[in-house]
Amino acid sequence: MSILERLSDPELLGQMSLGQKLLGSLVTAVIGMLVCMVVLAIIMLAIRIMHALMSRKDAPAEGPAPAPAPVPAAPALADGECGVASPCAGTVQTLNAFDGAAVREGDVLLLMEAGGSVFQFPAPAEGTVARVCAAEGDAVSAGQVLVILREKEGESDD
Numbered sequence: 001m002s003i004l005e006r007l008s009d010p011e012l013l014g015q016m017s018l019g020q021k022l023l024g025s026l027v028t029a030v031i032g033m034l035v036c037m038v039v040l041a042i043i044m045l046a047i048r049i050m051h052a053l054m055s056r057k058d059a060p061a062e063g064p065a066p067a068p069a070p071v072p073a074a075p076a077l078a079d080g081e082c083g084v085a086s087p088c089a090g091t092v093q094t095l096n097a098f099d100g101a102a103v104r105e106g107d108v109l110l111l112m113e114a115g116g117s118v119f120q121f122p123a124p125a126e127g128t129v130a131r132v133c134a135a136e137g138d139a140v141s142a143g144q145v146l147v148i149l150r151e152k153e154g155e156s157d158d
Contacts, residue, residue: 103128
């Protein structure tokens with residue numbers, strides 16, 4: 001059978017056509033997947049570039065890092081007084097205590113924001129606020145005394 005006869009045979013032409021269709025579909029699918037992969041790679045690269053640019057704005061200026069602020073000296077406590085200190089660095093958000101205020105054990109003296117969380121500082125005992133050592137908006141260090149309480153007579157642990 002000559003090539004011309006094969007090409008004119010409807011059965012062979014139909015099979016060839018089906019094979020070409022299958023091959024064409026397969027090639028189209030592979031090309032489509034490759035295009036999707038290239039687009040995803042470009043998007044990932046753009047995200048990395050944007051992240052790098054954004055982190056540069058937040059980066060500190062050249063030079064040594066500033067020294068941490070020193071912890072203020074703890075005020076001297078008289079007999080019957082106790083200090084409420086910050087366990088970590090943060091910012092005083094709300095101050096509920098004031099000099100001379102009577103407080104009960106568990107009363108919230110202040111709210112402090114640290115690391116995106118807000119912490120309550122309850123009074124450790126019943127008594128009177130002897131002194132408030134911080135103001136709203138103050139940045140405080142770990143260990144800094146924020147409020148000094150004069151415990152109610154007979155309530156001291158000493």
